Amino acid sequence: MRRIISVLLENEPGALSRVVGLFSQRNYNIETLTVAPTDDESLSRLTVTTTGSDKVIEQITKQLNKLIEVVKLVDLTEGSHIERELMLVKVKAVGSQRGEVSRTVDIFRGQIVDVNSTVYTVQVTGDSRKLDAFIKALPEGIVLEVVRSGVSGIARGEKVLSL
Amino acid sequence: MELLSGADMITHSLADQGVEYIYGYPGGAALHIYDALFRQDKVKHILVRHEQAAVHMADGYARATGKAGVVLVTSGPGATNTITGIATAFTDSIPMVVLCGQVPSTLIGEDAFQETDMMGVSRPVVKHNMAIKHPSEIPETIKKAFYIAESGRPGPVVIDIPKDMTAPNERFEYSYPKKVKLRSYSPPTRGHSGQIRKAAEMLLNAKRPVIYAGGGVIIGGGTQQLTDLVKRLNYPVTCTLMGLGAYPGTGEHSLGMLGMHGSYEANQAMHHSDLVVSIGARFDDRVTNGTDKFCPGARIVHVDIDPANISKTIKVDVPIVGPVDSVLTDLHAALDELAGTPDQEALSAWWEKIDGWRAFHGGRYDASTQDSIKPQHVIETLHKVTKGDAFVTSDVGQHQMFAAQYYKFNKPNRWINSGGLGTMGFGLPAAMGIKLTHPDEEVVCVTGEGSIQMNIQELSTCKQYDLPLKVLLLNNQALGMVKQWQDMNYESRHSHSYMDSLPDFTKLVESYGHVGMTVNKLDELESTLEKAFAMKDKLVFINVYVDPLEHVYPMQIAKGSMNDMWLNKTERT
Ligand SMILES: Cc1ncc(C[n+]2csc(CCOP(=O)(O)OP(=O)(O)O)c2C)c(N)n1
Numbered sequence: 001m002r003r004i005i006s007v008l009l010e011n012e013p014g015a016l017s018r019v020v021g022l023f024s025q026r027n028y029n030i031e032t033l034t035v036a037p038t039d040d041e042s043l044s045r046l047t048v049t050t051t052g053s054d055k056v057i058e059q060i061t062k063q064l065n066k067l068i069e070v071v072k073l074v075d076l077t078e079g080s081h082i083e084r085e086l087m088l089v090k091v092k093a094v095g096s097q098r099g100e101v102s103r104t105v106d107i108f109r110g111q112i113v114d115v116n117s118t119v120y121t122v123q124v125t126g127d128s129r130k131l132d133a134f135i136k137a138l139p140e141g142i143v144l145e146v147v148r149s150g151v152s153g154i155a156r157g158e159k160v161l162s163l
Numbered sequence: 164m165e166l167l168s169g170a171d172m173i174t175h176s177l178a179d180q181g182v183e184y185i186y187g188y189p190g191g192a193a194l195h196i197y198d199a200l201f202r203q204d205k206v207k208h209i210l211v212r213h214e215q216a217a218v219h220m221a222d223g224y225a226r227a228t229g230k231a232g233v234v235l236v237t238s239g240p241g242a243t244n245t246i247t248g249i250a251t252a253f254t255d256s257i258p259m260v261v262l263c264g265q266v267p268s269t270l271i272g273e274d275a276f277q278e279t280d281m282m283g284v285s286r287p288v289v290k291h292n293m294a295i296k297h298p299s300e301i302p303e304t305i306k307k308a309f310y311i312a313e314s315g316r317p318g319p320v321v322i323d324i325p326k327d328m329t330a331p332n333e334r335f336e337y338s339y340p341k342k343v344k345l346r347s348y349s350p351p352t353r354g355h356s357g358q359i360r361k362a363a364e365m366l367l368n369a370k371r372p373v374i375y376a377g378g379g380v381i382i383g384g385g386t387q388q389l390t391d392l393v394k395r396l397n398y399p400v401t402c403t404l405m406g407l408g409a410y411p412g413t414g415e416h417s418l419g420m421l422g423m424h425g426s427y428e429a430n431q432a433m434h435h436s437d438l439v440v441s442i443g444a445r446f447d448d449r450v451t452n453g454t455d456k457f458c459p460g461a462r463i464v465h466v467d468i469d470p471a472n473i474s475k476t477i478k479v480d481v482p483i484v485g486p487v488d489s490v491l492t493d494l495h496a497a498l499d500e501l502a503g504t505p506d507q508e509a510l511s512a513w514w515e516k517i518d519g520w521r522a523f524h525g526g527r528y529d530a531s532t533q534d535s536i537k538p539q540h541v542i543e544t545l546h547k548v549t550k551g552d553a554f555v556t557s558d559v560g561q562h563q564m565f566a567a568q569y570y571k572f573n574k575p576n577r578w579i580n581s582g583g584l585g586t587m588g589f590g591l592p593a594a595m596g597i598k599l600t601h602p603d604e605e606v607v608c609v610t611g612e613g614s615i616q617m618n619i620q621e622l623s624t625c626k627q628y629d630l631p632l633k634v635l636l637l638n639n640q641a642l643g644m645v646k647q648w649q650d651m652n653y654e655s656r657h658s659h660s661y662m663d664s665l666p667d668f669t670k671l672v673e674s675y676g677h678v679g680m681t682v683n684k685l686d687e688l689e690s691t692l693e694k695a696f697a698m699k700d701k702l703v704f705i706n707v708y709v710d711p712l713e714h715v716y717p718m719q720i721a722k723g724s725m726n727d728m729w730l731n732k733t734e735r736t
């Protein structure tokens with residue numbers, strides 16, 4: 001099953017490599033990974049999406065928790081949560097394609113953030129499935145480049161992951 | 164407040180931490196620190212002949228005392244030479260602090276002379292590592308390192324120290340912190356009381372219980388409570404390779420070791436039990452054999468300080484996360500409160516069954532042989548000569564298993580071996596670390612002619628520091644354990660397991676200034692050992708030619724259940 005694990009990490013050099021190293025060392029897979037400092041500069045928030053059996057996920061969270069620099073973590077998929085990913089897509093846009101692309105962008109509530117005579121650059125946010133669907137919905141053969149941020153997530157309601 | 168250079172802060176911090184000995188080897192990036200060592204006399208430094216040995220020395224000390232051993236090496240090759248030793252300590256949860264020199268911070272990343280990314284190289288085999296970014300961080304970083312290394316599930320901690328952090332002419336205020344706190348690290352202090360109560364109830368209701376004790380009982384200081392538990396319930400107990408001595412090996416409730424080369428009765432009892440209570444053990448693959456066939460009728464209680472060990476390889480019914488000593492104390496209290504007694508009828512039937520397994524020859528060696536020296540017999544003779552009270556270190560191979568099986572350890576911290584990583588070359592330096600701090604105790608390294616040659620250069624260190632330990636070489640003229648596997652699984656094709664061109668060990672040890680003895684005949688064995696151990700102030704190296712055809716039995720049959728075992732070369736369960 002796919003899981004979103006969100007980690008509060010000491011914002012120290014080497015801390016990230018310890019997390020990433022753990023995944024490769026123990027043969028866990030990483031699908032997406034995002035990391036940035038939080039409002040408290042001494043802390044980073046790291047979100048990793050991974051797949052595995054319940055047993056593997058349990059090991060991942062326990063092994064992560066053992067890392068000295070990991071302050072706290074939560075498996076967001078255990079409760080209701082919000083998941084967002086940002087994607088930038090560069091597409092060929094000439095002639096009738098221009099209208100079609102811009103209609104598709106509207107449907108997905110995306111934005112065209114850069115334009116020239118032959119190319120649109122589109123920004124779409126949402127959960128990962130929505131971004132996949134957007135790519136599928138585009139006319140065949142026009143996608144030139146895709147860059148995705150990886151998933152960030154937060155629990156719904158009053159639950160917070162903080163010190 | 165005192166103003167000190169980074170290098171002096173290191174020696175002062177170690178002294179303030181109460182460190183008496185450190186083990187190491189100098190080199191460019193560590194020279195400021197070595198100069199600081201020279202200018203003080205609180206911390207004594209032992210110069211080894213290879214950095215790996217420094218780590219094993221620190222490890223031996225740590226295993227015998229429970230306190231972190233300390234290592235000091237230079238950058239690059241000095242640092243990378245420690246890796247095997249660090250990994251050895253990591254796998255067996257041994258507390259240790261390794262101080263590594265590093266090229267000056269201004270050169271890091273430039274492929275400078277003797278630059279290695281020690282933070283990266285050591286990362287997968289340490290509990291934690293830290294790099295010094297400013298000299299003033301040194302005292303607190305050292306304090307943190309000891310705290311992390313010794314608390315919770317212990318392990319090695321590496322500190323990377325760029326040379327400019329120890330510059331002699333830059334001084335900063337020094338004070339050594341009394342305590343450190345890390346917001347992101349808080350090892351468990353008590354087990355869950357509800358779980359402990361449940362475990363107590365299960366213990367009282369069991370009909371065929373086995374207590375399975377591991378190295379965590381020794382590390383966690385729980386041997387007394389374990390012994391009390393076993394005795395109050397009259398339950399059988401088996402110890403892992405790492406747990407030998409957690410319960411007295413000659414005690415009436417002891418089934419000996421379990422697992423791959425465990426005793427017949429221990430593996431049978433485990434397989435037929437209805438309750439396994441694992442304390443400070445981690446269901447290692449060398450214990451469980453095929454996990455799908457592990458103890459089919461048993462419910463399992465698992466006490467461990469590391470939550471990640473719970474249900475990692477074997478799914479358990481009642482996990483208890485906490486330090487062994489406090490959990491066992493609470494378990495005794497829970498049993499007091501329940502005030503019940505186990506089903507005595509079931510228990511005597513269970514003991515009857517166990518005694519039947521004990522009476523069966525169960526893979527024990529043929530003690531009647533007169534024409535060769537059986538390695539098992541050598542260990543029994545060692546036990547006799549040392550009255551079962553020596554610190555015994557070992558290397559890795561058949562000799563290690565024979566020592567584990569036949570030297571019945573009655574005390575904790577006396578059996579010192581690389582159980583998890585299986586590091587050949589561990590035994591001699593580990594013995595040195597123990598002898599140095601336990602000069603009045605008998606310390607003996609049981610080794611093979613393959614293993615001893617992996618760190619034999621340390622005989623020179625033994626001379627320099629006058630370490631009159633004993634080395635007992637079970638010389639089967641082969642990488643015996645490898646050869647055994649080749650006999651059993653590769654139709655006796657002895658691919659590179661044969662050791663010809665061995666040195667004359669007696670001459671070799673004499674050239675290092677020690678005493679060498681050789682035993683070829685069975686009737687010379689005991690008298691030679693007596694003679695060797697009577698030489699209290701000499702390192703004596705006893706080379707015993709043992710039966711080269713001997714295998715270690717019992718041996719579990721791969722992927723089978725606990726009680727699927729070879730009992731000798733032709734018989735199996
Ligand atoms: C550093 C290292 N390399 C290789 C091995 C694999 N290995 C395990 S036992 C063994 C043979 C050891 O031979 P010896 O020390 O003579 O002991 P014996 O089995 O003959 O008693 C080997 C090569 C190991 N455990 N450690």
Ligand SMILES: [Mg+2]
Pocket residue numbers: 560611612613637638639640641642643
């Ligand atoms: Mg050998």
